[in-house]
Amino acid sequence: xxxxxxxxxxxxxxxxxxxxxxxxxxxxxxxxxxxxxxxxxxxxxxxxxxxxxxxxxxxxxxxxxxxxxxxxxxxxxxxxxxxxxxxxxxxxxxxxxxxxxxxxxxxxxxxxxxxxxxxxxxxxxxxxxxxxxxxxxxxxxxxxxxxxxxxxxxxxxxxxxxxxxxxxxxxxxxxxxxxxxxxxxxxxxxxxxxxxxxxxxxxxxxxxxxxxx
Ligand code: ADP
Ligand code: MG
Numbered sequence: 301x302x303x304x305x306x307x308x309x310x311x312x313x314x315x316x317x318x319x320x321x322x323x324x325x326x327x328x329x330x331x332x333x334x335x336x337x338x339x340x341x342x343x344x345x346x347x348x349x350x351x352x353x354x355x356x357x358x359x360x361x362x363x364x365x366x367x368x369x370x371x372x373x374x375x376x377x378x379x380x381x382x383x384x385x386x387x388x389x390x391x392x393x394x395x396x397x398x399x400x401x402x403x404x405x406x407x408x409x410x411x412x413x414x415x416x417x418x419x420x421x422x423x424x425x426x427x428x429x430x431x432x433x434x435x436x437x438x439x440x441x442x443x444x445x446x447x448x449x450x451x452x453x454x455x456x457x458x459x460x461x462x463x464x465x466x467x468x469x470x471x472x473x474x475x476x477x478x479x480x481x482x483x484x485x486x487x488x489x490x491x492x493x494x495x496x497x498x499x500x501x502x503x504x505x506x507x508x509x510x511x512x513x
Contacts, residue, residue, distance in 0.1 A: 315396045316353075327509050331343055335359070335481070339481070341482075341501075342489075342504045343486075344508045346487050357396060360400065362451070363402075376428075376451035377430065377453070379430060386409065394406060415434070415438070
């Protein structure tokens with residue numbers, strides 16, 4: 301099985317090739333076609349199973365045509381628990397978007413560094429990868445507008461909850477449009493993750509990968 305049978309554009313296939321991904325991992329095989337269709341999704345698979353590309357690729361594909369206007373309306377928001385993960389996920393967005401035929405900009409935002417460059421940098425951003433606390437600061441300072449967000453990703457949701465971000469997450473959820481695609485990824489399906497699933501996901505596809513890849 302190869303990436304070319306998943307419904308991705310030649311531009312994305314070229315970028316996948318450059319990353320030397322030969323074939324999709326099990327979570328990628330199952331998640332990509334469903335996310336392309338616009339479905340909500342709960343993906344449970346252990347660390348190292350390739351969860352990042354399983355949402356980055358279909359998000360890049362679905363954004364097509366919605367990225368031409370430059371403003372502070374972001375199209376997609378990826379919430380992550382740590383600065384390291386924000387940087388890492390943003391890198392994957394940048395690598396996989398290299399050959400797109402439409403304008404695209406992504407950015408990582410996290411605390412512990414000055415907020416001003418992030419406020420400036422947000423102009424024209426389509427996909428923001430952020431930690432919850434800094435995201436709220438950016439929203440409070442009007443550096444981004446949340447009412448055009450059409451995709452929300454919660455990556456490492458279990459870790460985000462374990463680190464005590466529940467209150468921030470709830471505040472963020474309340475600021476997002478109710479009509480959107482929501483993708484929830486976690487290594488474990490804890491009761492807290494299940495609560496978020498019930499709160500946010502509408503008729504989700506549930507993908508659970510039991511084995512290591
Ligand atoms: P997870 O989020 O599930 O922990 P990652 O998305 O971080 O996993 O991917 C783990 C590693 O596997 C990364 O180094 C990534 O570049 C690599 N990887 C992801 N998908 C593939 C693939 N289809 N083929 C080869 N390597 C891949
Ligand atoms: Mg991951």
